[in-house]
Amino acid sequence: xxxxxxxxxxxxxxxxxxxxxxxxxxxxxxxxxxxxxxxxxxxxxxxxxxxxxxxxxxxxxxxxxxxxxxxxxxxxxxxxxxxxxxxxxxxxxxxxxx
Amino acid sequence: xxxxxxxxxxxxxxxxxxxxxxxxxxxxxxxxxxxxxxxxxxxxxxxxxxxxxxxxxxxxxxxxxxxxxxxxxxxxxxxxxxxxxxxxxxxxxxxxxxxxxxxxxxxxxxxxxxxxxxxxxxxxxxxxxxxxxxxxxxxxxxxxxxxxxxxxxxxxxxxxxxxxxxxxxxxxxxxxxxxxxxxxxxxxxxxxxxxxxxxxxxxxxxxxxxxxxxxxxxxxxxxxxxxxxxxxxxxxxxxxxxxxxxxxxxxxxxxxxxxxxxxxxxxxxxxxxxxxxxxxxxxxxxxxxxxxxxxxxxxxxxxxxxxxxxxxxxxxxxxxxxxxxxxxxxxxxxxxxxxxxxxxxxxxxxxxxxxxxxxxxxxxxxxxxxxxxxxxxxxxxx
Numbered sequence: 117x118x119x120x121x122x123x124x125x126x127x128x129x130x131x132x133x134x135x136x137x138x139x140x141x142x143x144x145x146x147x148x149x150x151x152x153x154x155x156x157x158x159x160x161x162x163x164x165x166x167x168x169x170x171x172x173x174x175x176x177x178x179x180x181x182x183x184x185x186x187x188x189x190x191x192x193x194x195x196x197x198x199x200x201x202x203x204x205x206x207x208x209x210x211x212x213x214x
Numbered sequence: 215x216x217x218x219x220x221x222x223x224x225x226x227x228x229x230x231x232x233x234x235x236x237x238x239x240x241x242x243x244x245x246x247x248x249x250x251x252x253x254x255x256x257x258x259x260x261x262x263x264x265x266x267x268x269x270x271x272x273x274x275x276x277x278x279x280x281x282x283x284x285x286x287x288x289x290x291x292x293x294x295x296x297x298x299x300x301x302x303x304x305x306x307x308x309x310x311x312x313x314x315x316x317x318x319x320x321x322x323x324x325x326x327x328x329x330x331x332x333x334x335x336x337x338x339x340x341x342x343x344x345x346x347x348x349x350x351x352x353x354x355x356x357x358x359x360x361x362x363x364x365x366x367x368x369x370x371x372x373x374x375x376x377x378x379x380x381x382x383x384x385x386x387x388x389x390x391x392x393x394x395x396x397x398x399x400x401x402x403x404x405x406x407x408x409x410x411x412x413x414x415x416x417x418x419x420x421x422x423x424x425x426x427x428x429x430x431x432x433x434x435x436x437x438x439x440x441x442x443x444x445x446x447x448x449x450x451x452x453x454x455x456x457x458x459x460x461x462x463x464x465x466x467x468x469x470x471x472x473x474x475x476x477x478x479x480x481x482x483x484x485x486x487x488x489x490x491x492x493x494x495x496x497x498x499x500x501x502x503x504x505x506x507x508x509x510x511x512x513x514x515x516x517x518x519x520x521x522x523x524x525x526x527x528x529x530x531x532x533x534x535x536x537x538x539x540x541x542x543x544x545x546x547x548x549x550x551x552x553x554x555x556x557x558x559x560x561x562x563x564x565x566x567x568x569x570x571x572x573x574x575x576x577x578x579x580x581x582x583x584x585x586x587x588x589x590x591x592x593x594x595x596x
Contacts, residue, residue, distance in 0.1 A: 129416050131451040134458070155417060158424035160462070161455045165417040184450035188416040189485065191438045193343070193374045193408065194469040194545035196507055200536040 122171030127155075127188035130164040136181040137162040146179045231572075232277055234265045235287040245564050251280035254569060257562045268572050310500035313529060317393045319500055320381075320524025320550060326396050326557070329595035333397025333556035335563075338382055339426035339434045340549065341419060342375030344368045344406035346533035349376060350389045352402075358429065359404040362421040363414065371410040373532050377541050378437045379404060380531030382549035382556070391538050394529045396553025396595075397560075403431050408438060416451075419486075423455060427464045432559045432566055434459065435467045435552035437545035439484035448489045456491035463566035465574075467493045467552045469544030470519045471509035481509045483518055493555075493571060494518065496590065497525020497547040502582055504590060508544055521578050523547040523554070523593045554593045561596040 130152075132143050140157050144164060148154070154166040165188075168176060176185045234256065236244050248256045248265060252273045256265035267277060281288045311319035321327050345368060347357060359368040370376045383402050384395020405422035408414040419436065426434045442448070456466045471484030487494035496519040497505040504510070505526050510519035525547030532539035551574070558573050559565060565573050578591035 127415065127417060129420060129451045131454045156421055158420055160424045160428045161420065161458050163420050163424070163451065163455060165420060183454065186416070186449055186451045189440045191408065191414045191416070191419060191440050193372075193412040193543075194437055194439050194472055194484070194548075195374055195377070195541050195543035196472050199541075200532060200539050 122169065124170050125167045126170055126173075127165070127167050128152075128173070128176070129186050129188060130166075130176065130182055131184040131186075132162045132164065133181045133183050134162065140164065143179065143181050147176060147182075150175050150179075152176060231266055231268045231290070232274060233289045234267060234277070234281065235289075236265060237286075248277070248280070252276050254567075257565050257569065257573070268569050311502070312500065313392055315392060318524075318529045320528055321393060321396065323498075323502060323524060324396075324550070324554065324593060325595040326554070327393075329557055331397075331557040331560045331596055332386070333383065333400030333553065333560055336397070336400045336433070336556040336559040337403055337429060337431040338397065338400040338552055338556045339403040339405060339422075339429070339431040340375060340379045340382060340552075341405045341407045341422040341426065341434065341436045342370075342378050342438070343372040343408045343410065343412055344370035344375045345379050345402075345404045346370050346376045346531075349531055349534060349537070351380065351385050351531055351537075355385075355402060357402045357404055359406070360425055361406040362418045362425070363406050363409050366406065366409060368404060368406045370406070370533050372408070372412050373536075373539060374408070374412050374437070374545065375404070375406065376533050377530045377539055378435060378545065378549040381528060381546060382435055382553040384531055388531075389537075391529060394531070396550055397556035400433075400553070400556040403429055407436075412438075414438065420455065423459065423466070427459050427462050431464055432570065433465050433467065433552045433555045435549045436486070437469055437548045439469055439471050439487060441471070441473065442482055442485045442488050449485055452486040453489040453491055456486070456489050460491055460567040460571070465493060465555055465567060465570050466491070467495060467548050467555065469548040470494050470496045472497075472507040472543050472545075474507055474509050476504065476506045476508070483509050488518075493551065493574070494520045495525075495544060495548045495551045495593075496522040497542070497544045498522045498581075498592060499526040500524075502592065504581075505542070505544075507542075508547075510590075519590065521551060521575060521593050522581075522590050523550040525550070551593045554595055558596050 150172045152168045256267040383400045386398040407418040407422040468487035473481035496508040526542040
């Protein structure tokens with residue numbers, strides 16, 4: 117991997133071990149020491165989101181209490197096709213009955 | 215999950231659950247004590263003074279120790295079969311199902327119209343493009359909402375979120391359409407995690423899941439995904455989150471994806487539906503066959519499709535001024551399953567998380583004989 121890509125920043129999600137969910141700030145501090153910039157701390161599901169250098173990801177994964185680090189993915193909906201169906205008005209209904 | 219292809223001789227006569235007979239007249243006092251002993255809430259039959267508990271081997275051993283200490287009778291729950299057909303759905307149906315003036319084809323096919331439950335008291339979250347909060351079918355409802363997309367309000371300018379919310383919890387008597395909602399009295403929580411072009415990222419989705427779990431939602435429908443490569447496996451982060459959500463009493467439901475061209479090509483279930491702790495949903499067509507686009511290929515590394523639901527030509531709500539739309543996709547099937555999960559959650563107030571998931575899968579029925587595929591079952595209302 118080239119040094120430029122090593123310094124590229126990516127958004128990441130960091131999953132923290134169950135027994136450290138009540139003291140996430142310690143894990144945040146350890147991550148910040150490696151250049152991680154937190155965006156949110158999601159204590160109910162035990163996850164940190166933020167950004168980090170690509171080159172720092174292996175070290176982030178080695179922090180005690182960190183169980184997984186994944187680069188953010190794009191999401192989109194899973195609808196194939198949608199077509200509008202306007203509500204039939206009373207006038208239309210009367211017209212149809214005639 | 216037991217599949218259709220499992221040889222009969224290998225099937226366990228027990229479901230893995232345990233039936234507990236409680237002292238007469240004391241039924242209501244036992245759920246918490248059983249939960250303290252096992253770590254899972256039982257399904258209580260208080261008029262029968264009995265409870266049903268699902269747990270792993272350690273939890274079952276803990277139950278037996280508890281039962282021995284209190285003199286309770288415990289038996290393994292068994293599979294039972296009716297001699298008539300509560301088997302395949304609409305086995306005699308030869309023509310594709312159609313909407314009637316009173317209800318959509320999916321509500322007819324899944325037994326929702328015959329169910330005494332409406333999702334009352336159950337919190338259900340839709341994580342999507344938001345909701346048209348002023349839609350006439352929702353404007354009288356108490357909706358809790360929050361946007362996790364920077365700079366955008368909850369209001370849905372795309373239509374996907376309003377469609378999904380309508381399928382899950384649309385009203386029993388819509389203003390200008392046939393009934394299209396599965397659980398009309400469920401408490402709706404809306405998180406906007408996709409922008410108005412229906413795009414988003416892990417960060418938005420995770421924040422939405424965290425909010426829904428914290429809000430005590432029993433069911434969380436996330437009709438979104440991203441392709442997963444076969445053999446690569448599932449996201450460790452999302453799997454851990456889904457497992458934590460289950461432990462906290464929230465069941466995550468997600469679409470399998472639409473990349474298949476059956477019967478020639480069957481694409482693997484997409485992320486995050488491929489996480490084992492997320493309920494992955496495939497789409498059925500009006501003939502109750504798996505829709506040609508519905509993903510769900512076998513993947514030894516990641517999870518598969520857990521259940522199927524109506525997902526083609528499904529009527530639901532649309533943002534004003536259109537009001538209604540007809541949509542297809544596994545995105546459409548996922549909120550349908552979420553709605554049915556809310557009905558089951560109302561029917562079994564102590565069944566949450568993994569127990570709710572198990573009840574939903576147990577209540578699902580095989581497809582009609584000619585449509586049958588190994589392991590594919592259609593979600594059914596209680």
